[in-house]
Amino acid sequence: MQYYDTGWLAVAFTVLLVFFILFNIFRAGKSTGLYIRRIPGLTAIDEAIGRATEMGRPVLMVPGLGDLNAISIQALKIFAYVTRTAARFSTPIRLCTSVAPVYTVAQEIVRDVYQSEGLIDRYDQDSVQFLSDRQFAFAAAVGGLILREQTAATFFLGEFYAESLIFAETANAIGAIQVAGSTENTQTPFFIAACDYVLIADEFYAASAYLTRQPVLVGSLIGQDWSKLSIMVAIMIGFLSVAVQRNMTTTVHTDDSGVTHQVAAHKTLENETIAYHMFNPRTPPPLATPRQQEQGAAGGGK
Amino acid sequence: MNFGHPNGPALLWGIGTAVVGLLLTYGLSNAPPSWRRPAVTICTFLAGAVYVAYFLWPKAQDRGPHDIPRGFSESVAFWLQDAVPVAGNIANTLSIFLLGLGIYSLMRIHLKRLFGMHKDWFFSGVVIVSMLTMVVAGYWNYYLVKYGPNAAVLSAGPAQWTPLNRFYDILFDGLYQTMDAAMFSIIAFYILSAAYRAFRVRSVEATILLAAALLMMLSLMGPFVQLWNSGVGGHSAFVDNFKIDEIAMWIRKSFQEPGIRALQFGVGLGALAMGLRLWLSLERGGVN
Numbered sequence: 258m259q260y261y262d263t264g265w266l267a268v269a270f271t272v273l274l275v276f277f278i279l280f281n282i283f284r285a286g287k288s289t290g291l292y293i294r295r296i297p298g299l300t301a302i303d304e305a306i307g308r309a310t311e312m313g314r315p316v317l318m319v320p321g322l323g324d325l326n327a328i329s330i331q332a333l334k335i336f337a338y339v340t341r342t343a344a345r346f347s348t349p350i351r352l353c354t355s356v357a358p359v360y361t362v363a364q365e366i367v368r369d370v371y372q373s374e375g376l377i378d379r380y381d382q383d384s385v386q387f388l389s390d391r392q393f394a395f396a397a398a399v400g401g402l403i404l405r406e407q408t409a410a411t412f413f414l415g416e417f418y419a420e421s422l423i424f425a426e427t428a429n430a431i432g433a434i435q436v437a438g439s440t441e442n443t444q445t446p447f448f449i450a451a452c453d454y455v456l457i458a459d460e461f462y463a464a465s466a467y468l469t470r471q472p473v474l475v476g477s478l479i480g481q482d483w484s485k486l487s488i489m490v491a492i493m494i495g496f497l498s499v500a501v502q503r504n505m506t507t508t509v510h511t512d513d514s515g516v517t518h519q520v521a522a523h524k525t526l527e528n529e530t531i532a533y534h535m536f537n538p539r540t541p542p543p544l545a546t547p548r549q550q551e552q553g554a555a556g557g558g559k
Numbered sequence: 560m561n562f563g564h565p566n567g568p569a570l571l572w573g574i575g576t577a578v579v580g581l582l583l584t585y586g587l588s589n590a591p592p593s594w595r596r597p598a599v600t601i602c603t604f605l606a607g608a609v610y611v612a613y614f615l616w617p618k619a620q621d622r623g624p625h626d627i628p629r630g631f632s633e634s635v636a637f638w639l640q641d642a643v644p645v646a647g648n649i650a651n652t653l654s655i656f657l658l659g660l661g662i663y664s665l666m667r668i669h670l671k672r673l674f675g676m677h678k679d680w681f682f683s684g685v686v687i688v689s690m691l692t693m694v695v696a697g698y699w700n701y702y703l704v705k706y707g708p709n710a711a712v713l714s715a716g717p718a719q720w721t722p723l724n725r726f727y728d729i730l731f732d733g734l735y736q737t738m739d740a741a742m743f744s745i746i747a748f749y750i751l752s753a754a755y756r757a758f759r760v761r762s763v764e765a766t767i768l769l770a771a772a773l774l775m776m777l778s779l780m781g782p783f784v785q786l787w788n789s790g791v792g793g794h795s796a797f798v799d800n801f802k803i804d805e806i807a808m809w810i811r812k813s814f815q816e817p818g819i820r821a822l823q824f825g826v827g828l829g830a831l832a833m834g835l836r837l838w839l840s841l842e843r844g845g846v847n
Contacts, residue, residue, distance in 0.1 A: 268614070268615060271614075271831075272615070274828065274831060275831070275835060278831065278832045278835055279835065279839075282836075282841060324654075325654075327830050327833040327834045327837060328830065328833075330833070330837060330842070331829075331833055334842075354661075357654065357657040357658040357659075357660060357661030357662075358653070358654050358657040360657070360660065360661045360664060361657045361660050361661070364664075383667075383668050383671075385664075386664060386665075386668060387660075387661035387662075387664045387665055388665070390658075390661075391739070392739075393738075393739045393742035393743055394738075394739070394742075396742055397738075397742055405679065419743065419746060422746055422749045422750060422753060423742070423745060423746060423749060425749075425753070426749040426752060426753060440826050440830075442819050442822050442823065442826075445822075447750075447753060449757070450753040450754065450756060450757035451749075451753045451756070457822065458821075458822035458823075458825040458826050458829075459822075459825030459826055459828060459829040461826075461829065462826075462829025462830070462832065462833055463829070473836070473841050473842075474836075477832045477835075477836060477841075478832075480832060481825075481828045481829060481832050484828050484831075485824065485825070485828065488824055541620050541621075543621070544620060544621055546629065548623070548626040548627055548628070548629055549626075549627045549629075550623075550625045550626065550627065551625040551626075551627060
C-alpha cells in the first residue's frame, strides 16, 4: 500500500514526548515533595489581589482572544485561583472575554469557585462579561472598563495579539499592578515593557502546577522537562551529523522522490544529508496500483 | 420555504442541528450530576481520538473524490480524512450555541444599566442601538444581495445599490472599519511610551536590551549604515564583521532566533501536556 512519506521521525518523536509526559504523570502518583523553581509572576498574584483589596477596587482578568483551547483553559485555571483569593477578601472581579465559548466556561468556573468557597452570595453574575468578538472593539471595551472602574490589579493571560499593548498601557496609565503572559512570542516584549510581572513561554503552562502542587500537574511538568532534554539531545545529534556529513565527499545524489543517481564527486549538500531527509517527506511516485472508482463516477483513478 | 434552493439543504441541516442541539442541551442540563462527568469525559475522549488517530495514521496518497480504498489501512485513512471535518463542524455548531449565550450576557448587562439609569447608562444605550441596527441592516443587506429579486444586479457593484445597501456600507466600511483602524493606530503611541520605559537604563539587563535595540534600529537606517560601513569596511575580512548590518544579523541569528525557538519549544510542549491532560480528563476542576 502506498502512503505519503509523512516524515515518520517527527511522528515517532512526538509519540516519545507524549510517553514522557504520561509516564511522569502516572509516576508522580501521590508524591507531593517535587520541587518547582520560584516563578515571580505567579508569586505576585497574591500581592496584586492584596493591593486591590486594600484599595477597594476590582481585579481585572482577560484570557486573550483565543478560542476555547488549551491556552484559554490554562488562563481560566489561573483566573480560578485569582477568583478564589479575591472571593475570600470580598474583592470585586471583572473577567472579560471576546470569545463566546470562553465566556460560558469562565462563567461556570467563577460560579463554581464562589460555590466551593461557600460564598455564593458574593457572586456577581455580571462579573464575567462577553464584550465583543472583534479584536479592536474588544480592546476599546476593555480599555474603557479599566479607566471607568479604575482596576487596581490586572491579569492578562492567554493568546494576545496587537491589542496587548493597548490593555497593558491603559492599565499602566492608571497605576494598576499588572501580571501578564502570552503564548504569542511577538507580544511578550510588549508585556515586558509595560507590565510589572510577565510569565514567559512555558511558565504560563507551569502556573497551575506551581499554584496547586497537584501530583498530576507536577508530574506533567517533569515530563515536559524530560521532553526538553530529549529535544536538546536531538538538536545536538542533528547538529553533529550534519556537520560531519557536510564535510564528506559523495558521488551519490538522492532526489526528492527517493531515486538515487551517480554523480560527480562533491561535498554533501544540505538536502543530501540524513537529517534533512528524516524531517522532509519525499514526493511520492504515482500510485502503482490505481484505485477502483465508485459506480457511476466519471473519470478513472489516479 | 423553498428547500429546492441551492441553500435549501443547508437550511434543513441548520434547523435539524438546532433541534438536536437544544434537545442535547436540555438532556444534559437535566441529567443526574453523576452522569454528566462521564458523558463529558467520553465525548472529549472520542472527539480528541479522531484528531490523534488522524495525526498518527498514515495518510492515503492521491485520494480522488470517488476512489474506493484498496485495503484496511486505506479504509481507515479515508474514514479519518472524512471524520476530521465532521468533528470540526460539531465544534463549530457548539460555538454558535455559546455565541447566543454571549449575546444574552451583553444584552442583560447593558439593558440592566440602561433601564436602571446607572452610571454611564447612555453608553449602554449606544451599544444596544448600534448592535440592533447592525444586525438588522446586515441581515437585510445579506438577503438582498444573496436572494433578493435584484441579487445579480446588486452583486455587480455599488452603482446599482439601493439605499439600504448604502446604509449598510456606511455602517460597516464608513464607521466600523474606520473606528477599527483608529484603535489599531493608537498602538503607535503606546509603543512609543512603552519603549521609553523599556529603554531606561535601570539594570544590566535593561542596558543590554537598550544596546541591542539601538544597534538593530541603527542597522535599518540607510544613511547611518552607509556611514558606519564606510568607516569599518575594506580593511580586512575580520574587521568586516563589524559592519553594522553584520552585527545586526549576528544578534538576530545568534541570539534572537535561537531564543524565540527555545521559547516556542517550551510553549509547544506546554500545549502538548495541557492538551493530553484535557483529552484524558486528567485536568479536573479549577485551581484549588
